[in-house]
Amino acid sequence: MSAMQPDQYNSEHYNNYEDPGSDEEAVGDGRPTIVIMGQKRSGKTSIRKVVFQKMSPNETVFCESTPRVMNEPITGSFINLQTIEFPGQLDAFDTAFNPKEVFSTCGALLFVIDAQADLPEALRKMSAAMIRAYNINKNIKFEVFVHKVDGLSEETRMATYRRIFQKVQDDLADHTLDNIYITYHMTSIYDHSIFEAFSKVIQKLVRQLPALIKLLDMFNTACSVEKSYLFDVSSKIYVATDSNPPDLSTYELCCDMIDITTDLTGIYGKIDTNAPPQDGYNLESQSVVRLKVNQVLFMKQVDKYLALIGVMKKEPFEKKGLIDYNFQIFKNGVTAVFEIGRLAITRH
């Protein structure tokens, strides 16, 4: 383990990992948009409520049918974006909705497919939507949520995935658009797969992602951390993770840790009377969970929305002073990364 040097966070390093031409993007008000589409009763509203409004998955059974286009900004979170959900009964490309304006500022098109329902109609609609959206904005990132897979066996899941993948590729090839890159996610609101899938969607919209990955890698190396995530504690979506392959079980552990910490902080956390509490957290919040498998989960608040959660062995964790020092460097680096991004927007 070594202390991280502040010099490693000079602007040269940062610039090496910056998205090429990211400062030249038309950001508008700086708030990216995620358009959610899908057939009726595919689970669009449930996904949105579970992920961003902390609704219990069981309560989503009683959600009413969405009668109109739901345009909701996500506030109180690091994820400063807005979601636009189109009801399955409506055509998102109807002129009444001004599709050009919607999709020209769209960062990601998220299409939800009910894996337990009839697929052909959904796939036909999805292909058509992707083609039209691509024609409006070629920078849109296409994400497909193969949803409600909790009720399917592993074999059925894979078969459904292959079928969807093949059909979509064929449709796009028919329109000579097979260069469109589509990411598929198997999701369910009854486990953490929906959060992980959304995390990957959000990460693609974070321009500072490469810098954050690099920071996390360096922190891991310096502190002998096995896996680290940069979480948005409000939505339990991780904004960045290190280069190691993600592990769903570790992610679930981290989510559980956030839940426990949030609950305890709500009871015992320091309340600043001058400012509204952010789920009870403040910049000094941190927590440690010691697991039976000789591992430690630690959480440290980076800013009012973000928290660093890491998994490491017990022995390296004993050097708390070093970890705190490295964390401070890491925190300064993250702040600098986002500050540069804000300055870039301001200059634009």
Add this chain to the structure above:
Amino acid sequence: MALCHFCEEHGPRVVMTTQALKRTGIQRHANVDEDEEKGEKKKEEPRYKMDILSVNEFGKVDFDTIPQITDEDVVFASWDRTIELVDDESRCEACSSVGPNASHIANDYLAGRSYVTTQTAINEDAYAVTQSVCFKAHNTQNLLPLTLTSLEDDEPTPSTSESSKTEDGEGIIFFGKAQDKYTAVGRMFALKDAKSRGFKRRYGLLCISQNHQLLTWKFKDIMVEVNMTADLLKLSAEKVHDCEQEIDKDQVIRSGQVLGWIQGHEQPKIEYDTSRSFTKIVGNEEAFFTLHRDCVSILQILLKPDATMKFDGMSNLSVSRYVERAAEAMAIAATEDFAVISKKIEQPELKAILIHLVRGGQMICQCDYAPVRSKFLFAFSVLLPNTLVDIASDQRKYCIEKNLLGVDECVPLPTPEQYDLVIIKLVKTYENECYGVADFDVNVVRLPEEQLEPVPSVVSKYLGALENEIAHTTTSILHKALTTIKEEFMTLVTSISSTYPTTARIAALLKVHSKPVTDLHVYQFWKLAKLRVPRNGKLISISEEPSFPSKPIQDDLPTTRKVSASIPIPARKSVCEDDVGFSTLSSSMPSVFSSTNSLPIGTPSTGSFAQTSPLSSNPSSAPDSSRRGSFLNSVENSEVLDQCRPVSDDDLFATSG
């Protein structure tokens, strides 16, 4: 008017449309040639003909000016029912109403308008507009609060008040652009349904017009009616929902309050039925017919010309002409009611009632339904000069100032020893809730003790007109007869009173005119009609009050009724505490005295279609503005006063009537 809803299968759909069409003439087919018109060539039967589910008509006999081609062919304004309606949208049971080939019709001959209710609009422009409005209404994010229509002047505006937040997608919408060429106002609401997602279904009741100014001017009136309709629908749906929760436990599931115990992946099983029709949700098979009546009423309110408004293309002359015609229609309708009522009362009793009324006596109608009382009392008002009619049909306690008084059955009335009254009770004998029709029996509870002999001439003539077969051929003839009788006697009263004679001289003058001596009583009352100052909103100073002859009453004057009108009646709290929601109940429970052709009547609205008063639901608000202000004032100045005995407070309401 349009009822729209968001179908879980098909999205926003227009379920039902009610349109107002002008009655401009008979619609002919484009291929009708002269031979067909002459009858030489056999007219081909149209391959398509829309089904007519119901026809309501108002004022046909007196105001229908458009001739019919044949007896079988019913003319519906300028709409050709052989033109097939084409609906591009797919529908399920939830999106359907009267069906693609059926309609409800209401013809308002007085206003020269027909109202047609179909599943989709009958012309292409209206079809496109209603679709667009339905789409926009369901996509509106910011709805106006429901309290918007009830704001007082000193209340904060919706944007600043705390109550500005709408309840879960319910609220008022108001939108329209000049380039769209339409404006729409409406109420979005949700009906409880145990078999739909979220246990509710979204509906909207919309009023659409090309005239933005019209909707703006009448916004509050329209929204009061629309809100009332929506609230009633919500109540009905809630009743059905609660009933289902209670009875059908296997099929439905309770709402999510008890789901706290459900853990893990145990998902509650809910049986959805996305295509459940509107009639099932509100539990009324005739819901669309009822809604048709409501929509017609709202359109009548919207299209009723207001003398204070100025619309492009409508002169003041046509407005006043309409008002006159409406007043005449109201009077004819009242005469029709009077004819029916007279058949329900025995002849001697009817005679006693008429004598009592024309002498200025008080008649009280006891009934728990205010519209019924109103109709009954208004029927008798045709017998008196307008300025002598003082109707109060919705009183919570006894009031001596009114000569035609309507009260609930529980209101205590004075004893016979105190006041000489006619008390009539209306008892319901038949009711059809679906069509809003009921029948009532007329029970005479109390009559004046004293009977005048001989019968005053005006009463004899009234009775004669009622018995006359010719007068009964049409109501308008009977109305004309009664009006003529009234005017004749009024002319006599005017001519006599202009000489300010003594009582003895009056009796002599009546004898000269071959009138019975009992006409003197009628004269004493009717002469006050000329002394009433027309109501013009201006207070009358004491010096302007007319003076009366100060001579005392002659001894030969017959004993008069015992009405101590000069003694102030202390206000008593009515024992009838149950007045909650009564106006809504009563106004939605109309009745018809006519034994034939029970007309379905409109809604809890002030402009109900088939009621006697298309302008106002309160027939007592007669169009003649020169009504006298107080029955008490008139009696105060009468020579009758000296004959009254003082009544102590203890005697008042000592026993119930």
